Amino acid sequence: MNGGNRMLSKVVKEKLVAIVSKENFDDAKTERLVYSYDSTPNLQSMPDAVVSPRNTKEVSEIVKVCNQYKVPIVPRGSGTNLCGGTCPTEGGVVILFKYMNKILDLDEENLTITVQPGVILVDVANAASAKGLFYPPDPGSMKIATIGGTINENAGGLRGLKYGVTRDYVIGLEVVMPNGDIIKTGGKLAKDVAGYDLTRLMVGSEGTLGIITEAILKLIPMPETKKTMLALYQDLEAAAKTVSKIIANKIIPITLEFLDQPTIRVVEDYSKIGLPTDAKAVLLIEQDGSPEVVDRDIEKIIEVCKEEGAVSVQVASTDEEALALAAARRTALSALARLKPTTVLEDATVPRSELAKMVRAINEIADKYKLQICTFGHAGDGNLHPTCPTDSRNHEEMERVEMAFAEIFEKAVELGGTITGEHGVGVMKAPYLELKLGKEGIAVMKAIKQALDPNNIMNPGKVFAKEDRKRVVVTK
Amino acid sequence: MTTVKEKEIIQEQFKERMNEDDLLNCMRCGFCLPACPTYIESGYKESHSPRGRIALMKGVVDGLIEPDEDFERSLNLCLGCVACETVCPSGVKYGHMLEEARDIVSQNKKYSLPTRIVRKTVFEGLFPHPNRMKNVTGLIGFYQRSGLQSIARKIGFLGILPEHLALMEKVLPEVATMKEMKNRPVHVEPIGKQTHRVAFFSGCLMDSMFMKTNDATIKLLQLAGCEIVIPEDQTCCGALHGHYGEKGGSKDLAKRNIQAFEDLNVDFIITNAGGCGAFLLGYDHILKDDPVWSERAKKFTEKIQDVSEILVSVNFHKRVKLELSSQIITYQDSCHLRNVMKTASAPRLLLQSIKGAEYVEMKDADRCCGSAGIYNIIESEMSMKMLDYKMVQAKDTQAATIVTANPGCLLQMKVGIEKEGLSKKMRGIHIVDLLLEAVKK
Numbered sequence: 001m002n003g004g005n006r007m008l009s010k011v012v013k014e015k016l017v018a019i020v021s022k023e024n025f026d027d028a029k030t031e032r033l034v035y036s037y038d039s040t041p042n043l044q045s046m047p048d049a050v051v052s053p054r055n056t057k058e059v060s061e062i063v064k065v066c067n068q069y070k071v072p073i074v075p076r077g078s079g080t081n082l083c084g085g086t087c088p089t090e091g092g093v094v095i096l097f098k099y100m101n102k103i104l105d106l107d108e109e110n111l112t113i114t115v116q117p118g119v120i121l122v123d124v125a126n127a128a129s130a131k132g133l134f135y136p137p138d139p140g141s142m143k144i145a146t147i148g149g150t151i152n153e154n155a156g157g158l159r160g161l162k163y164g165v166t167r168d169y170v171i172g173l174e175v176v177m178p179n180g181d182i183i184k185t186g187g188k189l190a191k192d193v194a195g196y197d198l199t200r201l202m203v204g205s206e207g208t209l210g211i212i213t214e215a216i217l218k219l220i221p222m223p224e225t226k227k228t229m230l231a232l233y234q235d236l237e238a239a240a241k242t243v244s245k246i247i248a249n250k251i252i253p254i255t256l257e258f259l260d261q262p263t264i265r266v267v268e269d270y271s272k273i274g275l276p277t278d279a280k281a282v283l284l285i286e287q288d289g290s291p292e293v294v295d296r297d298i299e300k301i302i303e304v305c306k307e308e309g310a311v312s313v314q315v316a317s318t319d320e321e322a323l324a325l326a327a328a329r330r331t332a333l334s335a336l337a338r339l340k341p342t343t344v345l346e347d348a349t350v351p352r353s354e355l356a357k358m359v360r361a362i363n364e365i366a367d368k369y370k371l372q373i374c375t376f377g378h379a380g381d382g383n384l385h386p387t388c389p390t391d392s393r394n395h396e397e398m399e400r401v402e403m404a405f406a407e408i409f410e411k412a413v414e415l416g417g418t419i420t421g422e423h424g425v426g427v428m429k430a431p432y433l434e435l436k437l438g439k440e441g442i443a444v445m446k447a448i449k450q451a452l453d454p455n456n457i458m459n460p461g462k463v464f465a466k467e468d469r470k471r472v473v474v475t476k
Numbered sequence: 477m478t479t480v481k482e483k484e485i486i487q488e489q490f491k492e493r494m495n496e497d498d499l500l501n502c503m504r505c506g507f508c509l510p511a512c513p514t515y516i517e518s519g520y521k522e523s524h525s526p527r528g529r530i531a532l533m534k535g536v537v538d539g540l541i542e543p544d545e546d547f548e549r550s551l552n553l554c555l556g557c558v559a560c561e562t563v564c565p566s567g568v569k570y571g572h573m574l575e576e577a578r579d580i581v582s583q584n585k586k587y588s589l590p591t592r593i594v595r596k597t598v599f600e601g602l603f604p605h606p607n608r609m610k611n612v613t614g615l616i617g618f619y620q621r622s623g624l625q626s627i628a629r630k631i632g633f634l635g636i637l638p639e640h641l642a643l644m645e646k647v648l649p650e651v652a653t654m655k656e657m658k659n660r661p662v663h664v665e666p667i668g669k670q671t672h673r674v675a676f677f678s679g680c681l682m683d684s685m686f687m688k689t690n691d692a693t694i695k696l697l698q699l700a701g702c703e704i705v706i707p708e709d710q711t712c713c714g715a716l717h718g719h720y721g722e723k724g725g726s727k728d729l730a731k732r733n734i735q736a737f738e739d740l741n742v743d744f745i746i747t748n749a750g751g752c753g754a755f756l757l758g759y760d761h762i763l764k765d766d767p768v769w770s771e772r773a774k775k776f777t778e779k780i781q782d783v784s785e786i787l788v789s790v791n792f793h794k795r796v797k798l799e800l801s802s803q804i805i806t807y808q809d810s811c812h813l814r815n816v817m818k819t820a821s822a823p824r825l826l827l828q829s830i831k832g833a834e835y836v837e838m839k840d841a842d843r844c845c846g847s848a849g850i851y852n853i854i855e856s857e858m859s860m861k862m863l864d865y866k867m868v869q870a871k872d873t874q875a876a877t878i879v880t881a882n883p884g885c886l887l888q889m890k891v892g893i894e895k896e897g898l899s900k901k902m903r904g905i906h907i908v909d910l911l912l913e914a915v916k917k
Contacts, residue, residue, distance in 0.1 A: 028546050030532055031546070038504065039504050039505045337567075342503070
């Protein structure tokens with residue numbers, strides 16, 4: 001536990017209270033404690049205060065005060081990220097968006113929705129679907145996460161293969177810069193090449209370059225129908241080959257999810273849904289679109305699965321059946337989370353052609369370090385979730401977890417992949433960023449950060465590693 | 477106020493008594509947030525969410541914070557509806573942690589004199605004694621029948637009560653007479669071919685203030701072919717004690733009930749109040765460290781079943797013709813029936829089987845109505861916010877009848893109906909009363 005136990009100076013506190021009013025400033029110990037963490041295992045650090053601005057102007061004024069007095073700022077949505085992105089590791093002020101949570105406009109002519117950062121993602125999706133429109137990004141935290149959080153982390157989800165990720169839907173932003181300036185990027189525009197693409201710079205910047213106070217999101221027409229199927233394999237290669245071959249057949253399914261044998265066993269043990277525990281891999285495949293296209297694609301996919309030696313292929317004919325087929329994937333996290341008190345869930349990602357190699361490497365690394373690591377994830381994206389149930393009180397085991405994941409990241413990069421596909425860098429993966437980018441790449445990023453935020457007040461301690469920092473921070 | 481000394485003792489107790497595994501099991505994923513009514517109604521305050529409360533408990537154990545007033549406020553504002561448990565991927569036992577934490581605080585804190593007197597009267601003097609419960613309820617009956625009620629209403633005496641209490645007074649059911657209450661059967665034969673031999677847990681409040689609902693329950697069980705045993709020495713389930721930091725008292729009551737039911741040779745122990753049923757179901761947890769009682773508690777809990785479950789399992793809705801006049805009916809879940817006893821589809825299935833009536837599902841029917849034991853009395857502001865939300869959804873269904881499966885929820889729904897001035901168009905009723913009405917027709 002480090003972070004802010006300094007308390008804000010009297011003058012900073014007074015200025016912040018003057019901006020947001022007394023009831024929206026809190027530095028009571030309990031209120032600070034409940035914003036000292038996010039969903040990242042084993043990471044906690046107290047902020048010095050928590051403020052809830054009511055509009056962009058107030059955000060700008062807060063930032064000006066913090067910039068003047070060099071007080072760290074951590075913008076926070078619902079705190080569901082897994083990289084420590086919203087943990088105030090250097091104390092400072094946590095900014096909440098509970099007032100800035102309105103959908104401002106749904107434009108059916110331009111197919112856009114304009115939102116404030118505090119809107120919950122599922123509410124954006126529901127508002128769109130009420131008009132027959134579709135906002136595809138669907139991270140596991142969809143019902144909880146705010147749109148601001150998903151933009152800052154550039155969240156992915158199960159539909160990434162066909163529909164892309166958050167970045168592909170953000171077309172305009174309003175951002176409060178570290179000096180308090182308010183800028184607008186992009187717009188309700190399909191095309192816009194006016195200068196650097198600041199929108200994309202901000203998406204996934206993890207709150208280190210500015211505070212997003214408004215976003216214009218692109219919507220697409222809602223697909224007419226969807227079909228779900230499940231294929232079981234006795235051979236990991238066969239499953240991986242199926243994935244590549246479906247895509248080589250010029251079919252892009254909406255979902256192409258994968259569970260390895262350790263995951264299948266844990267899921268079956270927990271939910272008794274009748275998965276054969278001797279199966280080496282399960283693929284959950286979904287396709288959406290117009291009925292003719294969906295039927296044609298699913299038929300072709302069945303054919304591919306069979307050609308590649310799937311031992312069983314089931315297609316759901318009703319919504320209930322679809323739900324039942326998806327049950328294994330849906331309960332994977334619950335089943336794993338219940339095994340041990342601590343759950344370390346990562347997101348190493350490789351080109352999809354390297355899927356089988358990566359899964360096998362993860363299993364070997366797990367054996368080497370005598371750990372249980374179960375892998376499931378978005379096979380179509382090569383985005384895997386190696387998950388290790390462990391116990392943070394067992395320091396010796398946590399060391400091994402540490403080393404195992406370091407090797408997993410190295411292997412992913414070696415295969416042409418990345419250390420994080422969708423969770424972000426934050427604190428947890430900062431020590432590995434150089435693996436992916438090299439010294440030169442990091443230098444470019446640092447130059448951008450330095451130019452925009454010379455006082456390093458915006459979510460300091462994230463993205464860029466301090467020397468020797470261990471990935472898993474064991475605090476007493 | 478909690479004194480410095482008290483805080484130290486509470487902190488020590490947290491370290492000793494809070495289960496470390498349970499605290500660590502929360503992986504802070506936040507899945508509980510959208511399920512938590514107080515998180516939503518407080519304007520998304522993390523300190524009023526399950527994840528926040530667990531972090532605070534852990535913070536006290538770790539010595540990061542003191543168990544101060546803010547901490548207690550966070551614990552007190554929780555409804556205990558445990559909707560969070562149903563969405564938790566890690567299976568965190570939030571309800572048990574909350575009960576332990578509240579027990580530690582209340583047992584080590586000196587309350588003000590009036591609070592102490594009220595707590596002692598309620599938890600020691602009243603609920604554990606079925607006859608005293610009947611006497612108090614009898615007084616209410618006397619108040620209602622003697623003309624006192626109409627006098628009190630006429631002279632505006634009730635105007636001095638806060639709005640929600642005045643409404644509560646208005647909606648209390650017409651209670652049975654003392655004679656009726658003391659004249660309870662202990663054994664009832666089935667009607668038609670026997671399906672089961674069951675015991676009936678009559679409850680303290682249910683068997684006094686809501687006695688007619690108990691009668692209806694027995695009647696339905698008879699029609700379902702059940703032979704019913706109603707042991708005389710049963711007592712209050714102890715839920716109020718458990719939820720409000722009187723664990724010791726709830727253990728004593730648990731033992732008395734286990735003893736009263738264990739040699740009856742029955743298939744099930746039937747309840748008709750979600751709050752009681754859920755607490756009975758937790759007897760094995762509260763007695764888990766007791767070498768003499770833990771096994772006996774386990775056997776007891778295995779037999780607990782809500783009345784709607786047994787009715788569905790013996791096909792009551794197919795065997796008996798159910799019909800009502802044309803009306804829309806809707807159902808408000810009892811949180812403990814749904815989230816702890818896992819009974820959600822049986823009551824809906826029964827209601828959907830009533831001919832003539834149209835069942836319309838209410839939006840967020842599984843969200844707490846704000847009754848939550850005595851929460852609506854001690855945390856009335858939050859409770860009324862939740863009730864207001866509930867009534868918007870209820871009105872949306874255009875229902876003439878709101879059905880519940882727990883006395884607290886029923887009273888709360890009736891308060892809501894009064895509050896909205898809908899008493900001419902809408903009524904609140906316990907599911908067994910409605911089913912019996914449908915049978916009679």
